[in-house]
Amino acid sequence: MSLSLLTKTFIFLFFIYCFTLQAQTSDTLENKTKQTKTHLNVEFSGILPIAVGENFMTDGMDFNYGLSFSFKGYFNDHLFFGLKFQHLRADVADETLVGVFEHDNVNSYLAVGGYRFILDEQFNIESSLGIGATVYNNKKTTTTFNEKIDFEDDATTMIISVATSYRITNQLKVFIKPEYRIDFMRIDTAPIRQDFFDEAHFLNILFGIRFGY
Template identity: 30%
Template structure:
């Protein structure tokens, strides 16, 4: 009788513990990588918007874990520009915009294979001013100058999963950068900031342990 009582109590304890684990499980170690193209659209009264034509560029990002549907992600953007106004750009032929960023995103399921992930964040920004060397047999770009600063970004991804590991995604984000610059006062407001809307598209690689866990708990 005591043994039967003990077994019943033990089973009841296991059921309660399982329910609590189901409620409390919130952290999932889920490496996730994105590789994407960028269509940048610079605007406003600033150097990148007025003196350059933006080119289709690229970026990459990585996230390691998910907590209550939130993700912390680190990434890098590298954007190409060709100068279209030498009067404004001076001796510069090309520009390169680099950004290292961190974002916090939140996953919102739409349907089984489609999720929406709004995010916000910021990080470090840099513009490199490049000039084409006019030396015979040497057509490399050389750096004329650079300026650095910080930026803020906000946007969203829309992920469409094609199997357990791969997803296609597209998204839009707004990036506002502010640079530290040492130049004549009348030129500061033209060179010390940038505003860009980025249309992103690419591939996401990652396996969802959270979904596997939920399926296991539901069964």
């Protein structure tokens, strides 16, 4: 499946942003903030999920909240790699569009990598790219014959994010992280509706804490 024009545009802008920010990194600043760097981070965050675009998630689902957990290791003080788990919760807004179920638990398992820009002793910016697998667990607990409906849809997920963090102590930071998420769905449907179900797009806002070691 080829990426949509919107997807390609966001990827291009993401890498232009990273290149521009990297060019502004100062060696003097590196020496000044060396003592504040951490080499292993664990993050916990809440998510405000916002479905965007013309697709089944935007028109057929109502997203309530999300949670995220990740840990990552840093190399060369800047490059990092890690693993991330993300959970989104949604209720069905229109059964005629998405099917006869009540709510959706969306669980994602991703590998992430990126670059840390150290602005000063208090503020850091991290740009990252995550790729992994997602399971949509669709459920309905109340039916006419008291039978539960429980089925799954699979997707490949890509997340582009830029986080700004503020250091409270050497081991504790708070951060805000806007992210653009694309789920490439594997749903069998009528050809005339395929474009509507091919991709789900999100613009999520994360607020959380980061423990560094």
